[in-house]
Amino acid sequence: MDILKQRIIDSAEVLPGNVLKVDSFLNHQIDVELVSKLGAEWYERFKNEGITKILTIESAGIGIACLTAQYFKVPVVYAKKSRGVTVGNDYHTTKVVSYTHGQVYDVIISKNAISKDDKVLIIDDFLANGSAIKVLIHIAEMGGATVAGAGVAIEKAYLGGGKDIRAMGYRIESLVKIKSINSKTITFDE
């Protein structure tokens, strides 16, 4: 998607460890007009899938998910991360390792938020090693829902998470794929 690629070229920074910093337009600061266009694009790609819920995980996915959900006219559910808090029987719970921070989180979702009648579109900012998307697939399926696929803004294709998840049979629509990041050069997968 050219407008997102151009914005990455213009405004993203590469930090040590090849962290791609997009906090001037995608997370931290959100260019709402740009992100709404990403939502319109995912709507074009998934509009015939009978989506009933947009599912994401806090925090970076929430704004993107809300701006996307407006096109589908469905609610957003965001899974919460918590550490060591007892949540009782009202929640599906699982675990995820943060790619950025290396910490293990509990991921929770209310049993009321997802049902077997739901067809879920997962939305997130990044797909790196795929752990966040995998945990969202897992927790949606714990709730009995069907996963129609995932829309991610930026896929770090060289990390293989997207390849894994596609091999599991899930559809992923990433709007920009990055082939490699070396020092300060970002190479896109066309």
Next chain:
Amino acid sequence: MDILKQRIIDSAEVLPGNVLKVDSFLNHQIDVELVSKLGAEWYERFKNEGITKILTIESAGIGIACLTAQYFKVPVVYAKKSRGVTVGNDYHTTKVVSYTHGQVYDVIISKNAISKDDKVLIIDDFLANGSAIKVLIHIAEMGGATVAGAGVAIEKAYLGGGKDIRAMGYRIESLVKIKSINSKTITFDE
């Protein structure tokens, strides 16, 4: 605001400790159509203020802020909570105590995200003791910005946070005010 009040009556739960649980429509699960109407209401109230940024804090404020920002046609900035992570010189940092969890968080915002030319509208889901709104005012002003006011969905008026902040000279537009919560009865401040 009647549609929000009615939704609270229909769908909110009161948990022990008088926690008002609105996670079926305002946080966790977000009724995007309802929240967009809250955004339209804040736009009506602040549209002549020259707002340049919507400011909130992760996580619950992000979706509400993004849906509101569409009316103002300005970006969202969400302050991040972190614990013990060194963020260096690129961020304004301060601290907040969570009303719900009692924990102390560092609150950070990129120095690039807020400038002295900004006129900021703060948006959040709840105003309880006011600590989140106060910290957002403080961090916006650390960045040199002017605070036009705050829009909150639900003000727990009996906790006094709103009264404090208004006494400091800031404008707060809460869409529903709660006068008291006793066991399972919610009384609204008309």
